[in-house]
Amino acid sequence: MKASHTELIVRALENGTVIDHIPxxxxxxxxxxxxxxxxxxxxxxxxxxxxxxxxxxxxxKISDKFFEHQExxxxxxxxxxxKINIIKNYEVVEKIDLxxxxxxxxxxxxxxxxxxTNKENGITTRFHIVDKAKGxxxxxxxxxxxxxxxxxxx
Amino acid sequence: MKSNGLVSxxxxxxxxxxxxxxxxxxxxxxxxxxxxEGKVIATLFFEPSTRTRLSFETxxxxxxxxxxxxxxxxxxxxxxxxxxxxxxxxxxxxxDLIVMRHPVxxxxxxxxxxxxxxxINAGDGANQHPTQTMLDLYSIKKTQxxxxxxxxxxxxxxxxxxxVHSLLMAMRYFNPTxxxxxxxxxxxxxxxxxxxxxxKISYDELEDINSVLPVSDILYMTRVQQERFTDLIEYEKVRxxxxxxxxxxxxxxxxxxxxxPLPRITEIADDVDENPKAYYFEQxxxxxxxxxxxxxxxxxxV
Numbered sequence: 001m002k003a004s005h006t007e008l009i010v011r012a013l014e015n016g017t018v019i020d021h022i023p024x025x026x027x028x029x030x031x032x033x034x035x036x037x038x039x040x041x042x043x044x045x046x047x048x049x050x051x052x053x054x055x056x057x058x059x060x061k062i063s064d065k066f067f068e069h070q071e072x073x074x075x076x077x078x079x080x081x082x083k084i085n086i087i088k089n090y091e092v093v094e095k096i097d098l099x100x101x102x103x104x105x106x107x108x109x110x111x112x113x114x115x116x117t118n119k120e121n122g123i124t125t126r127f128h129i130v131d132k133a134k135g136x137x138x139x140x141x142x143x144x145x146x147x148x149x150x151x152x153x154x
Numbered sequence: 155m156k157s158n159g160l161v162s163x164x165x166x167x168x169x170x171x172x173x174x175x176x177x178x179x180x181x182x183x184x185x186x187x188x189x190x191e192g193k194v195i196a197t198l199f200f201e202p203s204t205r206t207r208l209s210f211e212t213x214x215x216x217x218x219x220x221x222x223x224x225x226x227x228x229x230x231x232x233x234x235x236x237x238x239x240x241x242x243x244x245x246x247x248x249x250d251l252i253v254m255r256h257p258v259x260x261x262x263x264x265x266x267x268x269x270x271x272x273x274i275n276a277g278d279g280a281n282q283h284p285t286q287t288m289l290d291l292y293s294i295k296k297t298q299x300x301x302x303x304x305x306x307x308x309x310x311x312x313x314x315x316x317x318v319h320s321l322l323m324a325m326r327y328f329n330p331t332x333x334x335x336x337x338x339x340x341x342x343x344x345x346x347x348x349x350x351x352x353x354k355i356s357y358d359e360l361e362d363i364n365s366v367l368p369v370s371d372i373l374y375m376t377r378v379q380q381e382r383f384t385d386l387i388e389y390e391k392v393r394x395x396x397x398x399x400x401x402x403x404x405x406x407x408x409x410x411x412x413x414x415p416l417p418r419i420t421e422i423a424d425d426v427d428e429n430p431k432a433y434y435f436e437q438x439x440x441x442x443x444x445x446x447x448x449x450x451x452x453x454x455x456v
Contacts, residue, residue, distance in 0.1 A: 114279050116260035120238055123264060141260025142281050143162065145345050 016041070016063040018085040018092075019075065024048050026079040027058030033074050033153045034067070041065050074107050074153055076100045077135055100132045108137065109152040115142035125154075159251075159272035159452050161262045163284040163320045168327040171291060177447035177456055178292045178440070185443065189455050190219025196249040197223035198241070199276070200232060200256040205416065205438065206276050206286075210253050213445040222249065239268050246270040251453060254278075272452045280316050286415060287320040289444035293437040294372055297411040301325070307333040307366040310376035310396055310421055312342040317415045318376055322346055332357035333366040337392045340382060363396065368405045373398070375414040375421050375434075393420055400425040413437050 022030055027047045036043055042063040051057040066086065067075075075082055076098040084096035105126045110117050117123045117139070126140035135148030158165065166174070181187075195214045199207050202225060211221050224230045232241060238256070242265045245252060254265055255276040262275035262282065277283040295301050306325065308318050312334050322332065323346075332350065334342045334357060341359060350357050360366065367373075378396055383389035397420055398412065414422060414434040426432050450456040 110260075112259060114257075114259045116238070116258050116264045116278075119258045119261075120264070122237075122239070139260065141263045142279070143164075143260070 013061050013087045019060040020083045022058040022079045022082045024056035024058050073104050100129050103128050109154050110139045112142050112144045159266050159274050160284050161266050161275045162282045163287045163324045174447045175292050178443040181443040181446040185216045188218040190217035193219045193250045195219050196245050196252045198254045199225045200227040202226050203255050209441040213442050242269050285445050286317050287324050289441040290321050292440050292444045301328040303329050304371045305331045306372045307370040308374045309335040311340045311378050312336040313340040315376040326353045334359045335363050373412045399423045
């Protein structure tokens with residue numbers, strides 16, 4: 001009864017957000033980039049769970065927390081397969097499929113030390129997504145192409 | 155509403171490129187006009203580049219405009235710690251157009267966003283130098299009579315050579331065939347090979363220049379800089395291997411022309427200069443016409 005067990009975990013949340021289907025090797029990166037370590041809310045984290053879609057998945061359940069689109073973009077950048085479930089009164093009221101927008105602002109830092117965004121204060125970083133599947137981005141300013149594994153999230 | 159200026163060669167469509175090249179041809183026929191009369195253009199050179207600055211300033215002067223600016227960051231207020239943003243905001247108040255060279259990548263894009271007048275990028279670090287690309291394209295079209303279906307061999311430092319990267323991308327509209335000739339340590343970066351694949355451009359990578367000489371329409375030479383090598387013996391070896399000499403040109407096609415963004419050091423021997431296939435000095439001259447075209451187009455005067 002593995003399936004119902006997973007369901008039970010999800011149902012256990014009264015109000016909040018479930019981030020499901022996170023690749024196991026990305027789970028703690030998601031925890032870190034959403035700054036969940038500093039959140040006072042109740043959080044359940046599971047990893048290396050079996051899943052139909054990916055062999056080893058992670059799941060994060062956060063009580064009374066609903067993410068802004070910029071935070072969702074961060075998840076989409078490093079774990080595009082993740083699924084977001086919004087829970088209200090023990091029911092899944094919304095399922096959000098993560099999809100990368102055509103560009104992201106603020107959440108990334110350019111890897112190029114000679115980029116103007118790393119040289120002058122007060123510039124909002126801006127990146128164009130050049131390959132949504134691979135998570136490759138291009139800095140709007142210095143035009144450097146950056147692969148997903150090299151991304152620096154703020 | 156300000157026009158966008160020219161920050162990156164990617165800002166230009168195929169139609170833009172062809173229009174600018176036609177304009178440049180008109181300026182070559184008639185370089186002295188009064189199109190910029192009453193206009194003031196700033197040339198802000200945060201790093202020295204004599205050739206580019208003189209070319210831009212000649213272009214403005216021949217069009218009857220006036221120039222203000224500086225040729226070195228040491229003589230600008232950035233040496234006192236002023237931000238680029240503040241410098242650009244201030245200069246925007248004075249002039250109709252800003253031409254800027256800056257050592258930091260992306261500086262031109264940022265300047266174009268904070269300026270109230272158009273900005274033309276005259277080089278931002280290792281990133282872009284779009285007017286160089288326009289004069290390269292103009293030189294290719296002028297010497298070959300066309301841009302389509304040419305065999306272009308790029309030789310030397312293909313890893314760091316910014317002019318190579320921009321030209322390679324701008325030519326995508328014209329079905330080129332590329333031969334990339336370089337020492338192993340200065341090979342064309344992966345992202346540009348990917349670019350060629352995506353745009354269905356055929357290319358190969360070679361280490362020996364001799365095999366491309368008989369087939370090329372354009373030989374685009376670049377400088378192999380000593381600072382790219384940790385091993386000086388290796389540098390000497392590479393430098394000698396990639397020196398083009400007059401005797402090597404006997405096997406080349408009649409229409410072959412040799413381009414080089416200049417300055418050259420040893421990669422083209424002096425005895426090539428007198429060969430009619432040497433085109434690099436005319437290429438530099440074409441820079442004035444190409445910049446006249448870009449300036450007038452940016453200001454909406456043509």
